[in-house]
Amino acid sequence: MxxxxxxxxxxxxxxxxxxxxxxxxxxxxxxxxxxxxxxxxxxxxxxxxxxxxxxxxxxxxxxxxxxxxxxxxxxxxxxxxxxxxxxxxxxxxxxxxxxxxxxxAKSKTYVYSINNHRYKDVFKQKYQLHFPRKLNVEEMKTALEAIKGEHDFTSFCSLKSDKTSHIRTIHRATLEEYKHSDLEHRIDITISGNGFLRQMVRIIVGTLLEIGAGKKKSEDMITILNAKDRLKAGPTALPDGLTLWEVQYDIIDKKML
Missing domain, CATH: 3.30.70.580 (Pseudouridine synthase I, catalytic domain, N-terminal subdomain)
Structure with a gap:
């Protein structure tokens, strides 16, 4: 065997x-x-x-x-x-x-990609969320800091979750903005943690988009987190932009991933 x-x-x-x-x-x-x-x-x-x-x-x-x-x-x-x-x-x-x-599995990394350009990218539209509205990227970056570390992520979890515990640890949470002349404006949100709840990354992204669009403030992120109430967070972002980037193990050579 x-x-x-x-x-x-x-x-x-x-x-x-x-x-x-x-x-x-x-x-x-x-x-x-x-x-x-x-x-x-x-x-x-x-x-x-x-x-x-x-x-x-x-x-x-x-x-x-x-x-x-x-x-x-x-x-x-x-x-x-x-x-x-x-x-x-x-x-x-x-x-x-x-x-x-x-x-x-020791940890997982997800990347959520947002096309913040006026127009969709015909070659990448299946792998990006098209969000043409202007975003305050600095506010979004500030809000991301709140989710780092160990927290109860009930507010950022689907109501259909079957997990007995919603406590997870986020090791890394970053936002990178890429602009290439007038042809591309992309925002990549990378989140690594010891585990993720159902729709967790998509709900975090949906909340960040509301913050970036001015519907919420960056300081609201910690308030939402502490509320442990799904209804306090933003909408669940569409799945299109989400990619499971890698899974980390002790016994698997990182070069293979």
Whole structure:
């Protein structure tokens, strides 16, 4: 028996998220079906975590157990020949039998990309939220500071959350603005933490957009956080701009991610 770990990139536009759902098209279902074709085994993969419908991934991590003798070097070629164009396995390697993609994850990083230009970018519109209204970027940066550290993120969590604890630790939260003449105006919000709640990053972004647009103030962020009330935060930003950037592990070489 072997335990194979894979790193996969996908465009989530056409899928109802990563995790299997009844009567829905998901990334997990597609990958498992292709692995079964290759190995002849009924394989169930274990991911680092779910991503919502429409959310993308640069480096989602999953593992599975198999008796297949396919070499580590050939796994990517074998499965990518079967996968659709919007899913690509970037790396595959053997890991210890007890490795578990979710339980062994140390932290995750998400990037939310906003197109703040007047017009949509025809080449990137599936991966950015188009928000043409003027934003106060400095206020948004100030507000981001409030979420760093360990907090109860109930205010920034879907009301449908099934987690018993909403306490999470944010290690990094940054906002970078990119302007290239009159052709591009992009804002990237990067958030890294030990775990994330359902729709947490999208609700944080929705709140930041209200702050940037002047509907809320930067100091409101800490007030919202302390309220532990979803109704106090901003709307849930659309999934288009959100990408799971990477998942960090102690036993996986960062160069593979």
């Amino acid at each position: 072997r335990n194979i770990c894979m790193i996969v990139s996908y465009d989530g536009t056409s899928y109802s998220g990563f995790q299997t759902q009844i009567n829905q098209k998901t990334i997990q279902d597609v990958i498992e079906e292709k692995l079964e074709r290759i190995t002849g085994e009924n394989i169930k993969i274990i991911s680092s975590g779910r991503t919502d419908a429409g959310v993308h991934a640069r480096a989602q991590v999953f593992n599975f157990h198999t008796n297949s003798s396919i070499s580590s070097e050939r796994w990517c070629l074998a499965i990518n020949d079967w996968l659709p164009k919007d899913i690509i396995v970037r790396a595959a390697f053997d890991v210890p039998l007890d490795f578990h993609a979710r339980k062994y």
